[in-house]
Amino acid sequence: MTAVLPDPQSADRPADRPAARPAARRAAPGRRRRLRVSDVTVVDGPMLKKTIGGTVVGNFMEWYDVGVYGYLAVVMGAVFLPTASSGVQILFSLGVFASTYVARPLGGIICGRIGDRIGRQKVLSFTLIMMAASTFLIGLLPTYDTIGAVAPLLLVLLKLLQGFSTGGEYAGVTTFVVEHAPDRRRGWAASFLDFGTYVGFAAGAVVVTVLQVTLGEQAVLDGAWRIPFLVAGPIGAFAVWFRLKIEETPAFQAQQAATEQDGGAAAAQAAAAAPTLRSLWKPLAVAMVLVAVANTASYVLTSYMPTYLTDTLGYDAVDGTLLTVPVLVLLAGMILVAGPISDRVGRRPLMWFGTGSMLVLSVPAFALLAAGHVWSTLLGLSLMAVPVASLVGVQAATLPAMFPTAVRYRSMGxxxxxxxxxxxxxxxxxVEALTQATGSSLAPAYYVMAFAVVGAxxxxxxxxxAGQPLPGAMPAVDTDAEAAELVATQDENPNLDVETLPLHREPAASGAH
Structure with missing residues (x-):
């Protein structure tokens, strides 16, 4: 997987060079702080590629399940609540989908706190195992016809378990990748995470479509719906194996090394001075709003669209699925473009473009969908993909950079x-409830537009x-030459403020008292 990553700017360096050097020195009182070459983290290129690959497979796994469940929403409602009306079945299925998000904050906080203490890599292996296992077990669940009302309860329980694990997954993988990436290419590296997201979603859609076409709707209802969930078993096993081969991040290693070097008293003092989540309420609030805006647009395009195309616009299940797959692939490609662009022009311009296009394109997109033609549906879905790519494509690089290393994982969580x-x-x-209540096919567009205004x-x-060191971490570059250049130009570099770097104390000069 890692061999195909487009990384034209990377450069080789000696294989025995450590991926991270412990953070360096703090200037003595009265002296100006200076950055030295030994302070700068020179990124291990092969390890960065392995890191991206190992985290992408986790995101693929998570969103493969989301895609499968989203495209089987109508089927899951009929299987686990067969005595209800079709409208109630759909609301039940979407309600079960929403219930997974109840457990996500708890998973994010608990996994984040542990990950900030013992390391990101260990926690991410655990979340992936839990996520794959719960998805696999859904495929083994007995139905309502077998055990009655216990069946939907077990479905909700497993979806809650998924929610807990995925709560620690995305916060962890974004932290993991940005702490491995060089500062000037953080957007490029992080964009692969959400690329994996939408490729996984598309894969779930393809698997469901193949079942519907080859076996038929009745066979899917009779039990073939289990197959996509059972496939998660071997996929998850491969993903866990891949992830276990990745090293801990340079930023976390440097922080741990600094703590051990300083000793117990200094470590306790540093812990007492570390920021708390309460003191970070402003960046937390900004991050929450940006996540809400980006993912409202994203979930309308992905998780809700199969239901909208079939239930509101009257497409059959197979056509509704097939129409979204090429748009998901297009979206994944657009995300790989958005990340590197944000490295050049900045994260904020891309986000303003995303919220602006979200405001302008939502009504035309849904009007094209409502026209009922295949070409208009594809064009409408493609218009919706533009703001999603602009917002989601820079999200993974933007959010972790808002928080210091010591509390980055839990803050993200x-x-x-x-x-x-x-x-x-x-x-x-x-949006389904709004559509049913208003009878308007444009109700989702107005909902999305409201979020666009708030996001802007x-x-x-x-x-x-963009281009700046992560808070609480030393600068990270691709090569030794870049490290030397960064040190030589530190006084005029607009992306570098040495006074904010976590430098250690310099050795006292000879003869000093």
Whole structure:
């Protein structure tokens, strides 16, 4: 997987060079702090590629399940609540989908706290195992016809378990990748995460479509719906094996090395001075709003669209699925473009473009969908993909850069998952309820436009982070030559403020008292 990553700017360096050097020195009182070459982290190129590959497979796994469940929403309602009306079945199925997001904040906070203490890699292996196992077990569940009302309860329980594990997954993998990436290419590296997201979603759609075409709707209802969930077993086993081969991040290693070097008293003092989540309420609030905006648009396009095309616009299940697959592939490609662009022009311009296009294109997109032609549906879905790519494509690089290393994982876990629980995961349920209540096929467009306005305002409060070191971490570059150049130009570099870097104390000069 890692061999195909487009990384034209990387350069080789000696294989025995450590991926991270412990953070360096703090200037003595009265002296100006200086950055040295030994302070700068030179990124291990092969390990970066392995890291991207190992985290992409986890995102693929998570969103493969989301895609499968989204495209089987009508079927799952009929299987686990067969005595209800079709409208109630759909609301039940979407409600079960939304219930997974209840557990996500808890998973994000607990996994984040542990990950900030013992390391990101160990926790991410655990979340992936839990996620794959719960998806596999859904494929083994007895139905309502077998055990009655216990069946939907077990479905909800397993979806809650999925929610807990995925709550720690995305917050962890974004933290993991950005802490491995060089500062000037963080957007490029992080964009692969959401690329994996939409490829996984498309894969889930393809698997469901193949079942529907080859076996027929009745066979899917009779039990073939289990197959996509059971496939998660071998996929998950491969993903766990891949992830276990990745090293811990340079930023976390440097922080641990600094703690061990300073000793117990210094470590306790540093822990007492570390920021708390309460002191970070402003970046947490900004992050929550940005996540809500990006994922509202995303979930309308992905998780809700199969239901909208079949239940509201009258497409049959197979056509509704097939129409979304090429758009998901297009979206994945657009995300790989958005990340590198944000490295050049900044994260904020891309987010303003995303919220602006979200406001302008939503009504035309849904009007094209309502026209009922295949070409208009594809064009409408493609228009919806533009703001999603612009917002989601820079999200993974932007959000972790808002928080310091010591609390980055738990901060991401809280901000991302609370926003997703309140807004993202409930989006399919809310827009379906709005559509049924108003009878208007444009109701989802107006809902998305309201979030676009809020998002555009919130970007004003976002600090630009493209090309800058992560808070609480030393600068990260691709080569030794870049490290030397960074040190030589540190006084005029607009992306570098040495006074904010976590430098250690310099050795006292000879003869000093």
């Amino acid at each position: 809280l901000a991302y998952n609370v926003a997703l629980a309140v807004f993202g995961g409930t989006t399919p349920l809310i 305002v919130t970007v004003f409060f976002l600090r630009e982070s």
